[in-house]
Every structure is written in structure tokens, then in C-alpha cells.
């Protein structure tokens with residue numbers, strides 16, 4: 001079984017670590033987070049400093065896969081870029097209870113969490129999060145570093161550019177185009193296209 005190193009040990013990472021344990025697709029060997037200035041071993045996993053490890057990436061075994069388990073799109077992007085520049089490869093993690101239709105393409109470093117649905121002909125970019133119970137419908141084009149928060153629903157034919165956060169419980173009607181770096185507030189209903197860098201809140 002392939003070894004896996006997870007970056008980040010906050011709340012989001014706990015969910016990811018559980019999925020890795022439940023699905024048995026990777027052997028989790030290390031977790032890197034700056035809350036561990038000194039290395040600690042627990043249950044056969046080494047918890048150690050992110051900062052120190054990032055400085056010695058080139059000396060590492062190239063066979064190991066990485067997963068950046070950080071919910072914030074910008075921080076996830078920054079760390080994923082550092083790892084990619086050092087030639088590291090990324091795992092794709094899918095919870096056993098998620099439904100991912102056979103034609104869906106999932107980019108490296110992406111995560112599909114418990115009870116979520118990704119439908120036909122949808123393409124997820126790199127380091128995307130489809131969080132618990134989110135629905136990403138058919139024929140949707142999704143950029144890199146996008147986060148579909150828990151319970152959000154993006155309906156068919158939409159386009160979602162890079163670094164977008166679709167807030168928890170929000171709904172996007174069909175064929176909407178969402179520009180890069182947009183934040184759709186929790187509980188919003190989006191019925192019009194959104195330009196990049198804009199925010200949408202419930203009225």
C-alpha cells in the first residue's frame with residue numbers, strides 16, 4: 001500500500017485522516033503541522049513540524065504521496081505549490097459513502113467527503129474539496145483550489161473558476177458562471193453570474 005503524508009492537523013485534517021483509515025487506500029505515515037515543533041509518534045504515525053519538513057523536501061523518498069488537508073483555499077494553494085515545485089505527487093481521497101459518477105474526472109490532491117455527490121461529465125480541478133453532503137451536479141467545470149462547503153448544491157452546467165468558496169448550504173441555479181476567487185456566502189441562492197473576486201450574501 002502506498003505511503004501518504006498529510007499536511008495540516010486541524011479540524012478538516014481530522015476528517016481526512018478518518019477517511020484514509022476507513023478506506024484503507026493509503027498507509028498514513030506522517031502528519032506535518034507547525035503545532036509540532038518537536039516530533040511526536042502516535043499509533044505508528046509521526047506528527048512533525050511543517051516548516052522544517054518543507055525546507056528538506058528534496059531529500060525525501062519520491063514514492064510517497066501527499067495530501068494538503070487545509071480547508072482555506074489560499075493556504076492550501078500556497079503549500080500545494082511548494083510541494084509541486086519539489087516534484088511531489090498528490091493523492092485523491094474519496095469517502096466510501098460519496099457517489100462519484102463514472103465519467104467524473106478528479107484532479108490530483110482533491111477530496112470528496114462523506115455523503116457528497118458528483119454527477120456525470122463534471123470535471124473537478126486540482127486540490128478541490130467537495131465537503132460533507134455537498135452536491136456538484138452534471139456537466140460542471142470546476143477550477144483548482146475550489147471548496148464546496150457542507151450541504152451546498154451546484155446545479156447542472158455551471159462553471160466554477162479557481163479559488164472559489166461555495167458556502168455551506170448555498171444553492172447555485174443551472175448554467176451559472178462563477179469567476180475566480182468568489183465567495184458565495186453560507187445559505188445564499190445564486191441566480192446570476194458572479195465576476196471574479198466578488199462576494200454574495202443572502203439578502
Ligand SMILES: CC(=O)SCCNC(=O)CCNC(=O)[C@H](O)C(C)(C)COP(=O)(O)OP(=O)(O)OC[C@H]1O[C@@H](n2cnc3c(N)ncnc32)[C@H](O)[C@@H]1OP(=O)(O)O
Nearest residue numbers: 071131149150166167168183184185186187188200201202
Ligand atoms: C466543515 C466546514 O466548516 S467548511 C466551512 C465553510 N464555510 C462557510 O460556509 C462560510 C462562508 N462564509 C460566509 O458565509 C461569510 O459569512 C461571508 C464570506 C459571506 C461574509 O464574511 P464577512 O465579509 O467577513 O462578513 P462579516 O462576518 O463581517 O459580516 C458582515 C455582515 O454580513 C452578515 N453575513 C455574514 N455572512 C452572511 C451570510 N452568509 N448570509 C447573510 N448575511 C451574512 C453578518 O451577519 C453581518 O451583518 P451585520 O453587519 O448586520 O451584523
